[in-house]
């Protein structure tokens with residue numbers, strides 16, 4: 218593509234050099250630059266990309282987009298100065314891939330918890346309607362049926378637009394994506410043409426990155442602030458940040474709630490370990506999901522499906538056909554008649570919700586044994602609160618390792634234990650080896666009990682000192698059940 222055509226997508230402050238040249242690709246990482254590439258210098262969280270301008274030119278870059286003009290200018294290179302190169306990167310990536318988001322009905326989901334669940338269920342829902350769709354999520358990306366491994370919840374703008382382009386080329390009409398707070402803050406979504414936005418909830422998370430809850434809220438809100446007039450903005454009326462999100466949006470405002478009058482009003486009629494009977498806008502529906510938080514997720518899915526023009530009656534029928542997403546309240550029944558639930562709850566709020574939902578169903582008939590840890594090199598403040606939430610509702614808690622990353626597992630465990638009183642500590646075991654911790658929980662369990670294994674959900678690795686070792690909670694449980702089966706024979 219011609220450079221002069223490419224940069225029509227961005228607000229330019231100043232240009233030095235010739236724009237009548239052919240560009241063969243673009244990247245914001247100097248290590249990926251090839252001959253005739255455009256390099257976008259971005260100020261990151263660890264380093265300033267402006268440092269790598271010379272390196273990019275050495276690797277073949279013939280054009281540079283930057284916020285500050287370098288002191289030494291190479292005569293054959295074109296420099297384009299902008300006020301915000303993160304935003305420019307998003308806009309350029311969209312233009313490079315011929316604005317695929319404009320050819321798709323694109324819906325973004327943001328909030329602390331529930332993004333993967335809602336985005337995945339919307340993808341499944343529209344496939345049940347016979348549509349071709351794409352999905353960008355924490356667990357996996359999909360181009361129609363083709364799985365593309367995910368590295369981020371929301372990919373960088375180049376990967377993102379490339380995937381959207383592949384969706385268009387594969388004949389997809391719809392795309393559903395998670396919008397993480399990091400991606401909104403880093404403007405990875407700049408330039409995307411959204412047709413709808415969904416807000417789930419806001420509780421503490423990622424404070425290691427955003428520093429304050431206000432900054433975290435602002436990042437999420439910026440997604441709605443940028444939605445166009447013809448899009449819908451669907452929010453959770455029962456979350457205290459629900460209406461704040463929509464304060465400055467131009468999009469059409471819609472609401473869902475389990476508590477008050479809303480466009481999509483739900484009520485839980487009965488909760489069981491194998492599903493829930495729900496009432497939505499006066500109609501009853503059986504769903505294969507457990508817990509109040511999933512009732513919220515399903516209301517959002519139903520609401521968005523209707524807002525995208527599908528028939529409400531048919532949407533309700535399809536809602537009852539949907540099944541849980543990998544590692545999100547996934548239940549496995551043991552040969553010894555207890556239940557194991559694998560869930561990705563890795564925040565205090567998610568843990569409280571999951572445990573609350575389990576207690577609602579189990580009552581006093583069974584005990585709850587919780588296996589949980591907290592990730593290393595991430596928000597430390599959540600550790601003691603997570604331990605507290607686990608102990609509050611469980612009968613027994615086994616604290617264990619999650620992804621320790623570069624921290625010592627024992628240090629993380631002691632941060633968690635610091636949230637507990639001496640009396641609470643009596644119902645808690647600390648077993649840093651996650652495999653051992655899971656095994657111990659199964660040894661405690663009696664018929665009717667529920668074991669919750671929280672924090673890693675679908676993850677198939679444990680990250681220790683920079684190395685990802687294969688590890689999957691569900692596989693570990695299945696191995697134990699198999700051993701039990703064999704010892705019975």
Ligand SMILES: CC(=O)N[C@H]1[C@@H](OP(=O)(O)OP(=O)(O)OC[C@H]2O[C@@H](n3ccc(=O)[nH]c3=O)[C@H](O)[C@@H]2O)O[C@H](CO)[C@@H](O)[C@@H]1O[C@H](C)C(=O)N[C@@H](C)C(=O)N[C@H](CCC(=O)O)C(=O)O
Nearest residue numbers: 245246247259261262263264266269369370371373397399
């Ligand atoms: C903290 C964070 O979010 N970092 C993201 C960010 O990188 P950064 O700002 O740290 O980049 P940097 O290392 O400071 O470098 C600045 C610039 O210099 C460039 N550079 C750097 C080195 C070099 O030799 N040459 C060069 O050109 C880099 O390519 C970059 O453009 O921008 C990169 C490109 O988009 C992301 O890949 C990277 O994600 C890192 C790997 C990450 O782990 N992010 C996590 C925290 C994240 O984004 N998580 C959310 C989900 C959270 C959730 O809700 O659960 C997600 O959306 O996945």
Ligand SMILES: Nc1ncnc2c1ncn2[C@@H]1O[C@H](COP(=O)(O)OP(=O)(O)OP(=O)(O)O)[C@@H](O)[C@H]1O
Nearest residue numbers: 329330331332333334355510545560561562567571
């Ligand atoms: N609507 C909800 N409200 C509160 N908790 C929820 C909700 N939906 C899911 N959860 C809990 O949060 C966990 C993560 O759910 P999910 O993966 O859908 O969220 P996410 O927003 O994509 O998370 P991440 O930011 O880590 O990608 C689930 O395993 C469950 O415990």
Ligand SMILES: N[C@H](CCC[C@H](N)C(=O)O)C(=O)O
Nearest residue numbers: 563591592595619620672673
């Ligand atoms: N996207 C989340 C995932 C955390 C999952 C947990 N298993 C951990 O490793 O901390 C984060 O980056 O905080």
Ligand SMILES: [Mg+2]
Nearest residue numbers: 332333355370
């Ligand atoms: Mg997610």
